[in-house]
Amino acid sequence: MRIGRLLIExxxxxxxxxxxxxxxxxxxxxxxxxxxxxxxxxxxxLKAYYYLxxxxxxxxxxxxxxxxKMSPLLFTGLAxxxxxxxxxxxxxxxxxxxxxxxxxxxxxxxxxxxxxxxIIPLALVVAFLAGATWALLAGFLKYRLRANEVVTTxxxxxxxxxxxxxxxxxxxxxxxxxxxSSPIVTRSAFLPILIKGTRFHLGVVIALVTAVVVYIIxxxxxxxxxxxxxxxxPKGANYAGINVVRTIVLTTMISGGVAGLAGFDQALGIQxxxxxxxxxxxxxxxVAVGLLSRLHPIGTIISAVFFASLIxxxxxxxxxxxxxxxLTYALQGIVLIVLLATMSLEKYRLRLLKGSEKGxxxxxGTL
Amino acid sequence: MxxxxxxxxxxxxxxGVIACDGVDFSLRKGEIHSLLGENGAGKTTLMNILxxxxxxxxxxxxxxxxxxxxxxxxxxxxxxxxxxxxxxxxVLPLTVVENIVMGTKYGSLNLVAGKIKELADRYGLNxxxxxxxWQLSMGERQRVEILKALYRDVDVLILDEPxxxxxxxxxxxxxxxxxxxxxxxxxxIFISHKLNExxxxxxxxxxxxxxKVINTVNKADTSQKELAKMMVGREVVFRLQRPEVRIGxxxxxxxxxxxxNDKGMVALKGxxxxxxxxxxxxxAGVAGNGQSELAEVxxxxxxxxxxxxxxxxxxxxxRTPREIREVGVxxxxxxxxxxxxxxxxxxxxxxxxxxxYKPPVSRSGFLNYSYMNELAKDLIQQYGIKTPxxxxxxxxxxxxxxxxxxxxxxxxxxxxxIVAAQPTQGLDVGTTEYIRRLLLEEKSKGAAILLISEDxxxxxxxxxxxxxxxxxxxxxxxxxxxxxxxxxxxxxMMAGAERLG
Numbered sequence: 043m044r045i046g047r048l049l050i051e052x053x054x055x056x057x058x059x060x061x062x063x064x065x066x067x068x069x070x071x072x073x074x075x076x077x078x079x080x081x082x083x084x085x086x087x088l089k090a091y092y093y094l095x096x097x098x099x100x101x102x103x104x105x106x107x108x109x110x111k112m113s114p115l116l117f118t119g120l121a122x123x124x125x126x127x128x129x130x131x132x133x134x135x136x137x138x139x140x141x142x143x144x145x146x147x148x149x150x151x152x153x154x155x156x157x158x159x160x161i162i163p164l165a166l167v168v169a170f171l172a173g174a175t176w177a178l179l180a181g182f183l184k185y186r187l188r189a190n191e192v193v194t195t196x197x198x199x200x201x202x203x204x205x206x207x208x209x210x211x212x213x214x215x216x217x218x219x220x221x222x223s224s225p226i227v228t229r230s231a232f233l234p235i236l237i238k239g240t241r242f243h244l245g246v247v248i249a250l251v252t253a254v255v256v257y258i259i260x261x262x263x264x265x266x267x268x269x270x271x272x273x274x275x276p277k278g279a280n281y282a283g284i285n286v287v288r289t290i291v292l293t294t295m296i297s298g299g300v301a302g303l304a305g306f307d308q309a310l311g312i313q314x315x316x317x318x319x320x321x322x323x324x325x326x327x328x329v330a331v332g333l334l335s336r337l338h339p340i341g342t343i344i345s346a347v348f349f350a351s352l353i354x355x356x357x358x359x360x361x362x363x364x365x366x367x368x369l370t371y372a373l374q375g376i377v378l379i380v381l382l383a384t385m386s387l388e389k390y391r392l393r394l395l396k397g398s399e400k401g402x403x404x405x406x407g408t409l
Numbered sequence: 410m411x412x413x414x415x416x417x418x419x420x421x422x423x424x425g426v427i428a429c430d431g432v433d434f435s436l437r438k439g440e441i442h443s444l445l446g447e448n449g450a451g452k453t454t455l456m457n458i459l460x461x462x463x464x465x466x467x468x469x470x471x472x473x474x475x476x477x478x479x480x481x482x483x484x485x486x487x488x489x490x491x492x493x494x495x496x497x498x499x500v501l502p503l504t505v506v507e508n509i510v511m512g513t514k515y516g517s518l519n520l521v522a523g524k525i526k527e528l529a530d531r532y533g534l535n536x537x538x539x540x541x542x543w544q545l546s547m548g549e550r551q552r553v554e555i556l557k558a559l560y561r562d563v564d565v566l567i568l569d570e571p572x573x574x575x576x577x578x579x580x581x582x583x584x585x586x587x588x589x590x591x592x593x594x595x596x597x598i599f600i601s602h603k604l605n606e607x608x609x610x611x612x613x614x615x616x617x618x619x620x621k622v623i624n625t626v627n628k629a630d631t632s633q634k635e636l637a638k639m640m641v642g643r644e645v646v647f648r649l650q651r652p653e654v655r656i657g658x659x660x661x662x663x664x665x666x667x668x669x670n671d672k673g674m675v676a677l678k679g680x681x682x683x684x685x686x687x688x689x690x691x692x693a694g695v696a697g698n699g700q701s702e703l704a705e706v707x708x709x710x711x712x713x714x715x716x717x718x719x720x721x722x723x724x725x726x727x728r729t730p731r732e733i734r735e736v737g738v739x740x741x742x743x744x745x746x747x748x749x750x751x752x753x754x755x756x757x758x759x760x761x762x763x764x765x766y767k768p769p770v771s772r773s774g775f776l777n778y779s780y781m782n783e784l785a786k787d788l789i790q791q792y793g794i795k796t797p798x799x800x801x802x803x804x805x806x807x808x809x810x811x812x813x814x815x816x817x818x819x820x821x822x823x824x825x826x827i828v829a830a831q832p833t834q835g836l837d838v839g840t841t842e843y844i845r846r847l848l849l850e851e852k853s854k855g856a857a858i859l860l861i862s863e864d865x866x867x868x869x870x871x872x873x874x875x876x877x878x879x880x881x882x883x884x885x886x887x888x889x890x891x892x893x894x895x896x897x898x899x900x901x902m903m904a905g906a907e908r909l910g
């Protein structure tokens with residue numbers, strides 16, 4: 043494409059530095075654009091951002107709260123890393139989170155005699171399998187009925203959210219409470235609090251360990267090799283002897299399972315029961331978290347911390363400056379849009395045309 | 410006779426290849442003029458220049474005696490030149506009318522539909538103006554493309570390999586349309602490599618080879634045989650010494666193999682042959698006559714609709730690509746960019762794409778990176794691959810080095826059978842010779858090699874036996890001496906004009 047003498051041309055080789063620079067630039071640019079929104083609220087953006095930062099990292103309590111919020115985002119972000127690496131566009135993390143929560147609460151209500159060191163791993167495994175199975179259904183629909191996974195996974199979110207809702211209104215309803223919810227799970231199923239006086243629970247550590255495990259799977263194992271090969275070039279993978287369908291099945295299961303762990307984290311780490319709206323959209327935010335880190339599991343930790351900081355910090359920002367919490371959702375959106383827009387810069391560059399390269403005209407005759 | 414088009418001294422250079430080399434071409438008013446030549450002879454490039462898609466490095470174009478400078482197809486159309494590409498440029502979810510008016514100023518679509526109907530009736534291009542393109546057969550889509558040009562009131566129509574997508578019946582219909590256009594004083598340029606069609610439809614024929622015009626002849630003054638000779642006959646360049654190898658037992662055996670292509674049309678019809686240890690079996694033919702599908706059925710990438718394939722006595726039918734590789738089959742695919750390599754992975758990862766799941770690359774499910782590094786370094790050195798390093802993303806390498814990576818991987822697994830499809834296509838002379846030497850080395854080691862190539866010289870110079878394919882069938886199998894002595898016969902077989910008993 044050419045605008046005047048400015049030519050937009052493809053980069054022959056996208057340099058490595060740009061992969062790191064682009065997410066950072068898009069975060070900064072997103073915050074800059076967001077500052078105009080803050081100015082609409084008649085607040086000094088620097089002051090708002092100061093409280094945003096303070097509310098996330100200002101003291102021990104804020105820090106642990108940020109990390110507690112990071113944990114579900116990290117799980118769903120990792121689920122995105124796995125699925126998107128294989129170019130399986132799983133947008134169903136929210137539903138997979140809900141089914142994971144449902145499964146872990148079921149374990150917590152059923153195996154009440156088990157000690158903590160048994161019931162917690164059991165709940166973890168069951169939540170993983172529940173998420174994996176739910177995601178696998180979308181994989182099945184894709185390969186048997188050629189249903190687009192973006193559509194099916196989004197729709198399946200609502201199926202699962204409404205299923206959980208009907209369960210807490212109906213069969214699992216705790217009659218002693220006003221709000222529809224299940225009974226509290228057995229005490230041994232509570233994820234232990236690791237720092238006294240905060241909500242910093244075991245789930246945060248499990249999330250960080252999962253990030254390392256996902257990194258190892260994707261980059262150090264033959265499974266990961268297949269997943270990356272299928273994502274990068276399914277035809278080439280098939281030619282080399284990789285079973286593309288089996289690889290996608292494996293991918294959906296890992297992705298859905300990890301998203302299911304976000305439900306485990308919320309159900310047994312925070313709520314200790316099943317409630318409606320157990321997630322404020324962590325599953326959807328996972329897409330942003332994963333994309334911002336360019337699908338790298340270790341980078342996803344940083345990206346999850348960033349989005350968690352926006353969530354926790356925004357409450358302080360609202361209290362101190364009156365900028366509404368809702369603004370952070372706008373900020374998230376802006377950062378993501380800027381990221382997606384700047385990502386194309388990786389493939390293209392601008393070049394000024396030299397005089398000799400000008401376009402031609404008709405030598406003889408007119409048009 | 411008055412000239413509609415005159416192209417003088419057209420030269421077009423692409424990186425590393427001269428597509429057109431000082432080509433002179435003229436088109437009379439009211440004639441059907443065929444451009445004949447093998448793939449890569451420069452036919453399409455020359456016509457893309459006339460249609461304003463490419464700018465030539467040098468040369469001039471005259472339309473109706475006036476010199477013009479074509480910046481884009483829009484210019485070409487305004488001068489009355491239309492082109493129907495081999496791959497249609499229609500928008501599938503839109504209707505015929507919408508596709509035809511696209512890019513023009515128009516009033517009511519109903520009026521346009523009326524005009525299209527009128528044109529369709531006049532030329533016998535039967536198609537419903539309100540049909541959606543996706544509903545139409547390939548033949549009907551081609552009619553839409555022709556109508557698109559006629560609607561723009563072209564005087565010169567260029568058709569690039571128009572018959573490859575057509576059935577015999579549709580081809581006949583197309584020819585009557587072209588004759589009708591001719592009778593109205595319009596001129597047609599017909600690009601083809603099928604001798605019988607060229608002889609049926611043309612007034613004059615220009616033969617291109619390696620970007621140069623070999624000759625322009627009147628149809629009345631020539632024969633299929635002469636055209637075949639002009640098309641393929643070439644000065645024998647440097648030939649590699651074929652090693653004396655004892656031909657052993659049968660490695661690969663195909664019996665009555667049939668399959669479909671991606672469009673669901675028959676691609677292979679009852680293909681039978683065998684290849685022995687130490688033998689190079691060449692497949693000659695113009696692209697699109699079933700060669701790609703042949704490589705795919707043998708390597709398990711495409712299902713058979715009939716027949717059997719045996720490797721060292723083992724039945725390969727129904728096996729997965731990985732299982733077939735395990736039996737000792739290597740595959741150098743014709744599309745190294747989209748099939749042979751995973752361009753977004755690193756060089757060292759691409760070296761193991763066929764074997765990463767088993768030791769020594771896999772150590773109980775974990776990738777052994779130190780082994781991968783060693784292997785990559787060895788292969789890079791052994792095959793002289795130019796890369797910034799083993800961790801470089803494969804995409805940044807040049808075509809020749811990409812192909813060397815494929816060959817290094819495929820040959821380092823000590824295959825019993827090597828299926829090599831277009832192994833040197835688009836590569837420079839040095840790399841081409843290097844790769845041919847590699848194949849001869851493998852032959853010396855006793856591998857059986859199926860060499861599929863559009864480069865006739867390559868097939869003729871390397872193969873012990875040569876099969877010629879035309880429209881999914883083997884027209885005959887010749888040995889080295891006979892094929893090299895009677896190159897015209899090979900040309901006739903490639904064009905479907907001759908079949909051996």
